[in-house]
Amino acid sequence: MSQRWFRLFLFLMLGLHTAQAQTATDTLRLLMPDRVWDGEQMHTGWAVAVQGHLIVYAGPKAGFSATAYGKAPLQTISLAGKTLLPGxxxxxxxxxxxxxxxxxxxxxxxxxxxxxxxxxxxxxxxxxxxxxxxxxxxxxxxxxxxxxxxxxxxxxxxxxxxxxxxxxxxxxxxxxxxxxxxxxxxxxxxxxxxxxxxxxxxxxxxxxxxxxxxxxxxxxxxxxxxxxxxxxxxxxxxxxxxxxxxxxxxxxxxxxxxxxxxxxxxxxxxxxxxxxxxxxxxxxxxxxxxxxxxxxxxxxxxxxxxxxxxxxxxxxxxxxxxxxxxxxxxxxxxxxxxxxxxxxxxxxxxxxxxxxxxxxxxxxxxxxxxxxxxxxxxxxxxLQLPNLGRIQAGKWADIIAVAGNPLENLQALYQVQLVMKNGVRYK
The missing domain is CATH 3.20.20.140 (Metal-dependent hydrolases)
Structure with a gap:
């Protein structure tokens, strides 16, 4: 392989690796539940977006625009019938x-x-x-x-x-x-x-x-x-x-x-x-x-x-x-x-x-x-944990989803469907 082609091969491989890294860390994940408990009150019609280990958007679904976050790939996670809460x-x-x-x-x-x-x-x-x-x-x-x-x-x-x-x-x-x-x-x-x-x-x-x-x-x-x-x-x-x-x-x-x-x-x-x-x-x-x-x-x-x-x-x-x-x-x-x-x-x-x-x-x-x-x-x-406890842009992405509405029935907290800690999904 000539030196020119070798450099091109390395460039392409580096680009592929970088793209894979961005996909893993920069993917924009849009959570679409029925309701969101933000730590202090319940909201309906909200969406929550997570990128890396952070919450980058929490608010009305109509107010979310993926273009505001550059060219990051978008993954939509449907959570119909569920409530999002902070971990x-x-x-x-x-x-x-x-x-x-x-x-x-x-x-x-x-x-x-x-x-x-x-x-x-x-x-x-x-x-x-x-x-x-x-x-x-x-x-x-x-x-x-x-x-x-x-x-x-x-x-x-x-x-x-x-x-x-x-x-x-x-x-x-x-x-x-x-x-x-x-x-x-x-x-x-x-x-x-x-x-x-x-x-x-x-x-x-x-x-x-x-x-x-x-x-x-x-x-x-x-x-x-x-x-x-x-x-x-x-x-x-x-x-x-x-x-x-x-x-x-x-x-x-x-x-x-x-x-x-x-x-x-x-x-x-x-x-x-x-x-x-x-x-x-x-x-x-x-x-x-x-x-x-x-x-x-x-x-x-x-x-x-x-x-x-x-x-x-x-x-x-x-x-x-x-x-x-x-x-x-x-x-x-x-x-x-x-x-x-x-x-x-x-x-x-x-x-x-x-x-x-x-x-x-x-x-x-x-x-x-x-x-x-x-x-x-x-x-x-x-407990002096300023980055946790609220679903709010800029907070760490500790988020759970439960079936039903815990405001109507606290037993819903036993029905945990999704667990995310620091942006990593465990469940």
Whole structure:
């Protein structure tokens, strides 16, 4: 082959490669559903266009023009009868746990190998993504050290399918408060979280976790270590305030497990981002949270799941006291106007069934439009994810489609027909 023909051959091959690359990355995909929940309200007659990893158009079908995007090839995806939503954002998960009616928490922490827990987590991540949850805030490995960081990295690299992850690594507990605990005071079991105390201890542990890859810091503001195993505060006001100051200096938010009003009050005054559970929260406490800009993650599905595991037959017998208290605390939260984070503590119950929490939020009195917002735009705001949670030009293309209209029936969220994360279609 002459040098001239060789150069021409290389030019043609380079052109073909470039064209293929453009087709793969620059194809304009036009989604045509019956309706679009944009994160805050529902629209009919809308189309959504995606190019690469971004949403480039969201608005009336009549307003879309493919010529505005150059010569990119156009692919139209018909979604008749379906609703488009932003990928749902789960605010409280544990991908390294599985339901307690399968294996108890103690046994998972003490007896399951790291390999088994990671293998399970790979399946959990896939199930979560296929259920339309494209982002999770994973709040503690529960004895699995820093394996959430590795799981997150594997997902980001495309090694395994799964949701985008914000990870907390090890939760932080006061010495002596957390489990597993032996019946003998002479035996000390490995813990499901990191023990740290005082200004120096907390500072060192928080900085260590940030160095290992933590996106968020989680503390247990109270636990069942009071007389008669009652819930009592663990960290002092000073300790919580120090934790927030240390984490904030590195740009990490702090979240606190708290079920008692006193622990919730201390965490709120310390300036945490969210409070998890709040089983005994009262109106005054939620009003303080609302005033201070602290959001509430109620984890209703975990509470109901634990009650069911203990033998409660929902709909057939009266509620246990724990569920009645939970209803009362959630009602007080709604009355106060505090921000509500969608997060079910999934791992206590099955991964992939995350929307149980959303159905319970509606059952307990939250209007369905507010429920849908909590799972999309609301969580994007509270979890500081500005590129997610809304179907809007310029946002990342995390999009799902469900059969039917979730504003009319939230059960539609179980009928996930399409899952796109960062512009890549997984379903």
């Amino acid at each position: 749902l954002i789960e605010g409280h998960s544990h991908l390294l746990l599985h339901p307690y009616n399968e294996v108890s928490w103690n046994e998972q922490v003490l007896e399951e190998s790291a390999a088994e827990r990671i293998a399970r987590a790979v399946n959990h991540a896939r199930a979560t993504l296929m259920a339309g949850i494209t982002t999770v805030r994973d709040l503690g490995t529960e004895g699995a050290n820093y394996d959430d960081v590795g799981l997150k990295q594997a997902i980001d690299k495309g090694v395994i399918p799964g949701p985008r992850m914000l990870v907390a690594t090890k939760a932080i507990v006061a010495t002596g408060s957390y489990g597993p605990k032996s019946k003998s005071a002479d035996v000390d079991y490995p813990k499901g979280a990191a023990e740290a105390d005082g200004v120096e201890g907390l500072t060192k542990e928080i900085r260590s976790q940030i160095g290992k890859g933590a996106d968020v810091i989680k503390l247990y503001g109270d636990y069942y270590w009071g007389v008669g195993r009652t819930a009592r505060p663990t960290f002092t006001q000073e300790e919580l305030s120090v934790a927030v100051a240390v984490a904030s200096s590195a740009g990490r938010p702090v979240v606190v497990h708290a079920v008692t009003p006193e622990a919730m009050r201390r965490a709120t005054l310390a300036g945490v981002a969210t409070i998890e559970h709040g089983d005994e929260g009262d109106l005054a406490t939620f009003q303080l949270m609302q005033q201070k800009g602290v959001a509430y993650c109620p984890t209703l599905a975990a509470s109901e799941s634990i009650a069911l595991y203990r033998g409660w037959k929902k709909g057939q017998e009266s509620e246990p006291v724990s569920i009645t208290k939970k209803r009362q605390s959630f009602a007080a939260a709604l009355q106060s106007g505090v921000g509500i984070v969608f997060g079910g503590d999934v791992g206590v119950f099955a991964h992939g069934s995350n929307v149980q929490e959303l159905l319970l939020m509606a059952e307990y009195g939250m209007p369905i439009p507010q429920v849908l917002k909590a799972a999309t735009a609301g969580n994007a705001d509270w």
